[in-house]
Amino acid sequence: MTLFSQFLSKFNSFHIDIFIILEIVRDIYSCFLYWMQCYLNVYRFQIIMMWINEERGESFYYCSKNVDV
Structure with missing residues (x-):
């Protein structure tokens, strides 16, 4: 039992x-894509970044407000 619990704790920390x-x-x-979108102004990267940063899209929206795509 102790061996099994040891294995579980090791697996959990690794996980x-x-x-x-x-x-x-x-x-x-996402930082790389943010840089690409803001400085090189590439529309394709903007879409990819929006897809990656769905739950925290503040940087995407902040950048897209200030950059004309």
Whole structure:
């Protein structure tokens, strides 16, 4: 029983680490797309970023208000 619970706790911490890494990767990618949209003014990147940043689209909307696409 203790071995099994040890395995579960290790698996849970590893699982959480994966989600943290995915969050960081997504943040870096959305920052890259934000930069592309704001400075290079590429419409395709604006659409991709809106799709990625659905739940926190403040940066997208803030940028799109100030950039003519």
